[in-house]
Amino acid sequence: MKKIFFLVLILLNTVFLRIYKIGLVPPLKSQADLDLRYLSSILGILSVFLIYFYVKKIFQENVRMGLLGAWVFSLLPWTIEQNRIISQPTYALFILIIALLISLVNKNKIIKYGVFFVFALILYFVYPQFWLFRHFAHLPGIKDVADNVFILVSPDLLFFKNITFWWGGVRDYGILLLGFLPFLLVGFYRVVVSQKKEILLPFFLLLMISALSPFFPESREYYLTLPFITVFISVGIWNIFRNKYFLSNVLSVFLFLFLIYDFAGFLHFYQIHYPQFIIGNLHNIHVPY
């Protein structure tokens, strides 16, 4: 009961973060776009719900981990940004999480792996902007791909400057909150050591696909890695907060307070500054927004 209460709380918070002033922040290009923004928001909210099941399933029905995953995912600056605009990556991510869930719960290998072919087919319709469907022939060189990989995993992109949607995105924040950094490091280490291939393989595959984009750094395909990054962070939080050492507990409380401050700072930026930066850039955005 308590766990359901927390899940509902997380979802209510998610709804608020995604719907509040959606027609004003960011500014609309056309009033007709509003309905499609709602579609993004609804899929974004459902994604948080699905992430709960996905993370729970990954960690042997650990409900707390599921809740942690849903909470982390709902707070990521990039999900909030993308869920409040017309966003094909949001549609794609929603489908991907469903595919991941189906793959996890099915032991039948045909379904387990076949579901990703179905996912790829649906992706063609929900995410036609995906570079694989548009410019397959114009791949960057090896040096550029390596450069792109480094940019995608750089602290600058992760925590300070998301350049994947230059004119329309929240450029002055990273795809994650800075407060997540210690958890990401610890979680990544734990996931690597425990050799969780179901997390690491798709993460690195999607990382490579994003790095291969001919439109880089306009590479919103990287958005699809967020479930896996969410798992890293959740595992990190789980490990750090379960530590019984006094110093570790003090540090955990400090990190948690910093995270709250960091998130509040993001919300302030998003509601106050982001619209002011965007308003002068609307003519540069050539996709539905």
Added chain:
Amino acid sequence: MYHIKLKAGILLLAIIIFSAVLRIVWLGNFPASLYTDEADQGYNAYSILLTGRDEHGVFLPVSMRSFGDWKPPLPTYLMIPFIYFSDLNSVAIRMPSALSGVGTIVLTYLLVVELFSRQKYKTKIALLSAFFLSISPWHILQSRSAMLVVISLFFLEAGVLFFLWYRKKASMLIFSAIFFSLSIYAYYGMRVITPLVILLMYLRERKNIVLLSKEVIVGFLAGIIILIPLFAGIVKNKDVLLGRAQTVSVFYDQGVKLLQWEYIAQDGVKQVSPTITRLFHNNVTMYVQNIIRRYLSHFDGDYLFFTGDKAEPFEIPNMGILYIPDGIFILAGIILLIKRGYKGIDLLLGFLLISFIPAAFTFMTPSTNRTFNAVVPLVIFSSGCAVYLSSLMNKSIIPGLAISLVYTVLFAYFMQQYFLVLPKKHSDWWNWGWKQVVNYVSGVDSRYNNVIVADVNGMPYIYFLFYTKYNPALYQKQAVRPYVPDRFGFEHVEGFGKFWFPKNFEWKYVKNDLQKDTLYVVPADQAPGNDGYIKEIDNPAGKPLFKIFSSL
């Protein structure tokens, strides 16, 4: 402290010889010219040797005022014996760095053996760490120039090693304290790094240390005594404490302030409560974010493996500061060493994280110079991974061969970039051309009353002092320097003897009103065309750098 096995000893000796060759051979010619800071330290060492005073006339200074950037003194003092035995030249002033570079390789070997003393692969990892350090582009670049940081790393690493040896022999702590104190005299960043490393060492070893033991007290006193001149210098002049750090700090840069003003203005437009504005756009938040961002910029793969430091003269053309496979090796090495219970990994990680702190407080990031200490833990992680990778392959030599082949190719590429491409195509990064200018001018200057040199491209006055071996006692009397810093904090010299170095020199105006019997050294881009110069100095690629005009 222990016996090195014969096979390991031979291999270590081979690595030492190899690294010495890489660092000492052609030391005067590569880098092809002396950077301004090198020439300055060299001349100050020469000046102290002959007069006991630096270029400013200060007797045995504890901080070299230099160009107003207050360089730490130890590297300069270490140059004195080499200048004494081989005269003032580029080899003599670079030799302390080169030898310290070789020394850090030996220390790294000993450090790994000590840190991983209970581990099966300690000797292999130690040898490979020493070898990886010996071929590290980052380490070679710094070892072959008189740029402070190799010397400071040497003393810091020695301090750490002797601290670890304290467990075996308590008196080692006294030597550790001496080395730590000396490191503070070698580089400004050490004034932050060394205390943090000592704190890290103490926290790590606190169970083994008896605080009131004779060795701890003597070590503490030894450290304090060595630092007394520095404290006295700071009391006399506060610039001695931070030196140029003041003008390169994030607090000096206006970028953060401008962003803060923009945010506050935007809050005003939206009529946000001033409390909220203060909460999110206060100085602490803005600067802490900026500092963290600059700190993390040193983990950017593009910087580490492809572009390197873009600040002259620390750039190697078309490559990073680490070899590309290091990226995987370092990450995997950290994970493997932690997973396999290597006890020393905590110290190495702490050492690594501390290494980036001083640079994070400057606005010129990422920086290879200020974070140079990081090279040691990075090569150890890399080696740890390589050794384990080889051990997993059941005595097959293929992985070892493959790794060797890849590193050989990459090392060959580095050698080409450093020894061929850098001097030929990027000689300007090292202020090439002043030696040639001075050589020419000193051959003809007896015919002139004045030599006027445009104050561009470094600090030309120091090259004239250095290459002419100008009498330091005479210079200290003749120097005309107003001690007014420019916007970067540098103090210029207006002239000495018959040499004058005007700022804002514009040949297009000067040429219409030439002084009698005067020689003019003009940047070539200020005097295009063939308009009456008597000598042209070109860079190695044939591009004109300076034109020399005569009013005789």
